[in-house]
Amino acid sequence: MAFLLHQSRFFTTVNHLRDLPATVAPEIAFAGRSNAGKSTAINVLCNQKRLAFASKTPGRTQHINYFSVGPVAEPTAYLVDLPGYGYAEVPGAAKAHWEALLSSYLQSRAQLRGMVLMMDSRRPLTELDRRMIEWFAPTGKPIHTLLTKCDKLTRQESINALRATQKGLVEYRNAGYAGELTVQLFSALKRTGLDEAHELIEGWLSTDGVSSEAN
Template sequence: MAFLLHQARFYTTVNHLRDLPPTVQPEIAFAGRSNAGKSTAINILCNQKRLAFASKTPGRTQHINYFSVGPEAEPAGYLVDLPGYGYAEVPGAAKAHWEALLSTYLQSRAQLRGMVLMMDSRRPLTDLDRRMIEWFAPTGKPIHTLLTKCDKLTRQESVNALRATEKGFAEYRAAGFKGELSAQLFSALKRIGLDEAHARLEGWLAGEAAGKDTGTAA
């Protein structure tokens, strides 16, 4: 199967909301803590080695990077790589800048179809992960979580990580969050969960209903 994501290329980078491109195609945001494996996941999903770059100093990248997917002349949409969050050594001013950038983008960008949230499967649903969910969930748009680096867990540990994440999502639903919350195990190294993630994201780009179940645990 040919994936739209395999036709990905760098489009632009911005550091301020005023510089967001005036595109109308759907966007999928990628968010996650520094060192959660976000850049690696984007690269493997797009079948490329160096499309997205991880900063040599984790947490220092302050830009939003856009990658177009599909035919170059008529992109089907954009993958939007958001700055990593949660790195302790980032100065306070930079943290404040990122918070304003991330929260405003996630809450107000009309083109956003959904958010892919990267969480290290060994430490799911940290306080900062929950903050990202709470910023975005009120939009009613879906959040799909990739529990990364699951190859570092035993089978039972992987099951426990997925269950813990689903339990946290159930608490959000009980509190009235209306957007779809789903999760899956993922490993770029072992290519675990790649087909499942492709199906989810390609569906978003194709305009499937936000709440449509694609077979992932929700």
């Protein structure tokens, strides 16, 4: 099956809000804790091997990487790869810079249609994952969580991880967050959940707005 995301290519890298491209096409942000498998998931979703790069030193990449989707001359959309978060080795000043960059981008970027949040299925909803949700959910835009590396869990462990994350997200709904919060199991290695993720993300990019077809 042909997917729009398969027509993705590198566009630009930015390190400050002032350098964000003056584009009008919709954007999908990809966020996740360092080592959660974000780069691998982006590559699999886009059917490419090295579109997104993982840093050899987790947590050191502090840039926002843009990938254009669709025709080169007039992209249909942009995928936005946000810096990984959560490693203590990163100096305090760098952490402060990139936390400000992330929160400001997520809360103010009008073109954003939603955020795909990667969580390692063995350690979902860490404190930093929750911070990302709390930064973004008040915008009223959807967050879809991919519980990555589920191939490393047994079937029952995967079910338990999914249920625990669903329960955690319900707490945010009950607290009055307006955005839709959904979650699924995902494995780049086994391609588990790939079609489901494609359908949801491309639904966000469709002309009729955000899809609500997720679990």
